[in-house]
Amino acid sequence: MYADLVLLNARIVNVFSGEVIDGSIAVKFGRIWRVGSVDDVIGDSTQIVDVGGRYVCPGFIDAHFHVESSMLTIRGIAKVIIPHGTTSIVIDPHEIANVLGIDGVKMFIEESEDIPLDVYVTIPSCVPATVGFETSGATLDLDDVKKLLSLRRVVGLGEVMDFLGVINRDPILMGKISMVRERGLRVDGHAPSLGGGLLQEYISAGVHSDHECVSGFEALEKLRCGMWIMVREGSLSKDLNRVLGHLVKAGVDLSRVMLVTDDLNPIDASKSHMNKLVRMAIECGCNPIDAIRMVTLNPALYYRLDDEIGAIAPGLKANLVVLDNLKTVNVHMTIFNGGVVARNGCLTVDIGGWSYPPKACETMNLKRLPSADDFAIKVGVERGRAIVNVIGLEEFTLYTKHLTAELNVEGGRIIPNVDDDVIQVAVVERHKATGNIGLGFVKGFGIKFGAIASSISHDSHNIVVVGSNWSDMVYAVRCIVEKGGGIVAIKGGSILEILPLPIAGLMSDLDAGEVSVKLEKLYDASKILGCRLHEPFMTLSFIALPVIPEIRLTDRGLILHDPSDKSIRFIDPVKKIIKIQ
Structure with missing residues (x-):
């Protein structure tokens, strides 16, 4: 049996060992088959791509992304971020849920089928964000959460924004958290400026992460309390230099730290995506492999997807990024499920349209x-x-x-x-x-x-x-x-x-x-x-x-x-x- 695709002359970024190893990668049936020597699996029908000594790393993952903030549909945003090396996003579709309810979430999931981008979903936890303070177009109750948990690619509960409801142990909110945790899924947090006892009360309810840190001191306190930290760098909120810079200087372990964009406008998304965040992390003094881990292995481990994505190893999905170097992090090629989907900043595959129903x-x-x-x-x-x-x-x-x-x-x-x-x-x-x-x-x-x-x-x-x-x-x-x-x-x-x-x-x-x-x-x-x-x-x-x-x-x-x-x-x-x- 021979490989479908082989990448020759690669400098392979191993996010497990922290090494860069010269070698080749063989792909079969959309998954990584061999890493290292691949001469014996090259056949007449094997597609051979000589990457010419470039770096190959796992496909980038944005672990917290609101598609709606881009003002584009899922397929619209996919077309612009895939050439930047992004092969997976974890979305929290609470924007469309606040307008269209559970139907809106299902529309997003349907639209994301059969495209060269893995779209994982966290179920909106707080629709509306707070009860009694605003008027939304819909609500998501316990029954809605239960229904959505049965759908494909659901990996957790979206950011639990009603932190007062959590601290006060609101029964409906706690029911959602418990339902998700019982299935072994993650509960994303939203705890702006929470610290001390109130933060620990929030965490003890079962919340795993936070993406609202605006200072390194805040991030460090939450990290010490066991939270996974998502460092945000979006179009409006720009926290990476301030937050990650502090963590790097403090010399703390970064294995529970991720980089995310949260909200990105289409102009910024068209210019760069996770590749920019990796470059910024390196410029902050972060080791290049640690920077890559924060958009590959770390989010895969957090969402318990590490048996599918997040690294280059036999059996994992062949979602790969070819980089010119580890300084500018310029993306030369994006590979998804073993196929080349973007090269030199341009898509090489067609992503068809998807029609939203009149109700939307x-x-x-x-x-x-x-x-x-x-x-x-x-x-x-x-x-x-x-x-x-x-x-x-x-x-x-x-x-x-x-x-x-x-x-x-x-x-x-x-x-x-x-x-x-x-x-x-x-x-x-x-x-x-x-x-x-x-x-x-x-x-x-x-x-x-x-x-x-x-x-x-x-x-x-x-x-x-x-x-x-x-x-x-x-x-x-x-x-x-x-x-x-x-x-x-x-x-x-x-x-x-x-x-x-x-x-x-x-x-x-x-x-x-x-x-x-x-x-x-x-x-x-x-x-x-x-x-x-x-x-x-x-x-x-x-x-x-x-x-x-x-x-x-x-x-x-x-x-x-x-x-x-x-x-x-x-x-x-x-x-x-x-x-x-």
């Missing part, structure tokens, strides 16, 4: 379109000053700061101060026609004119809009609804740019190139409006996520994290009114 494209259900008056925060005095709570934005992080500002009151309405960058933000419910509109103020966008809006609004994905004036905010929401979802920039009642996202109001049916062009134009439009953020639309999309500190806005109101006990509660956007006669 009919997700705008507002009670009515808002008016300008709906966006005004009204108070009981005609004229005066108002001390208001403000959402303070910070670059390159999902965290916000709780600020205050003093604004004018005119005609019984609080007037945003564009000059001081304190502008209006609103979240408009779009799933159940409740008519809910959450109102607040935000600082950090720098918008001087117009408005921007999006139907991507984690995690319940209502419509979020910010602007310098209420009339442009109204028009922005109207444009989103008319397109069935999307992102838009408005100035003076005119559309500067719009990206329709008709699939669940989250994703486009266009390819990555077309979506990226639209998104670049949206970035340009945001600059015209005065915005100074590097990622304004992803920043906008996280304003409504109540499970990340410090202050958030949902369709039900303004939410504050109490640092003393990590509780969350509603607060009034207005702290104090000063009447002027």
Whole structure:
């Protein structure tokens, strides 16, 4: 019997021993058959690829990835990340689940069949992210989790974001955790800024990992408590240098550390994926093989997939990456199930399309379109000053700061101060026609004119809009609804740019190139409006996520994290009114 594929003259990265060994690799039936000497298994029909002394390592794994954040479908994102050496992703489809429920998760699983990318699934644990603080399009209960556990490629429970529910041992949440653990599967965590006793209470409930560390000290505490750490480097939250750099300097064992992207826009995904994270880890001082382990063996071990993927050894799937070197980590070739699927940055196979059912494209259900008056925060005095709570934005992080500002009151309405960058933000419910509109103020966008809006609004994905004036905010929401979802920039009642996202109001049916062009134009439009953020639309999309500190806005109101006990509660956007006669 002869091999189907042989890679000759390879420098093989052995993630078990930590060595780089010169040799060859033989593949049969999509799996690694021989490593080392392969001359006796080369036949007339064997495909021979001479890699010319390049490095061959296991296919890269992104262990925590939200496809929906790319605004592409699974097949759309697969087309751009496979050439970067990614052969496996572990998705948490809680974005589409918040809109379409269990049907949305099943759609993702069906779409991921028969493509040259292994798509493993963690079942969304918290849909919605918090109970009683937001309105989602659907919920996932214990019965839904049980049904999803029977599906192929399910490897665990998705990030358990309701950390207060875990700490307080909410019976439904604990039932989900127990159900998954009884099957020997992993429970992914979400524990932003948790430490001390509260962290240990969270872990003791059965949570295995965390991807929310924003400092090395936080990561080290969680690592010492037995958590697996997923170091995040995405389009918005950029934690790798800060977190991994600290761990490397501390000299700790990195076998329970992984690198993940979490949320990646299509522009960044088209340029690089896990190959960039490996390069950054090496630049942080990480040993190159340790850096490769964090995107291969470590995630495979974590999700108990190491008998399938994560290394180069007989019997494992022939998911391989050929690298030019271990410094730039430039990907020369990607091999999936023993076949060459990408070479020199280009796909060599066709990935066909997949049609979403009409239900997935009919997700705008507002009670009515808002008016300008709906966006005004009204108070009981005609004229005066108002001390208001403000959402303070910070670059390159999902965290916000709780600020205050003093604004004018005119005609019984609080007037945003564009000059001081304190502008209006609103979240408009779009799933159940409740008519809910959450109102607040935000600082950090720098918008001087117009408005921007999006139907991507984690995690319940209502419509979020910010602007310098209420009339442009109204028009922005109207444009989103008319397109069935999307992102838009408005100035003076005119559309500067719009990206329709008709699939669940989250994703486009266009390819990555077309979506990226639209998104670049949206970035340009945001600059015209005065915005100074590097990622304004992803920043906008996280304003409504109540499970990340410090202050958030949902369709039900303004939410504050109490640092003393990590509780969350509603607060009034207005702290104090000063009447002027």
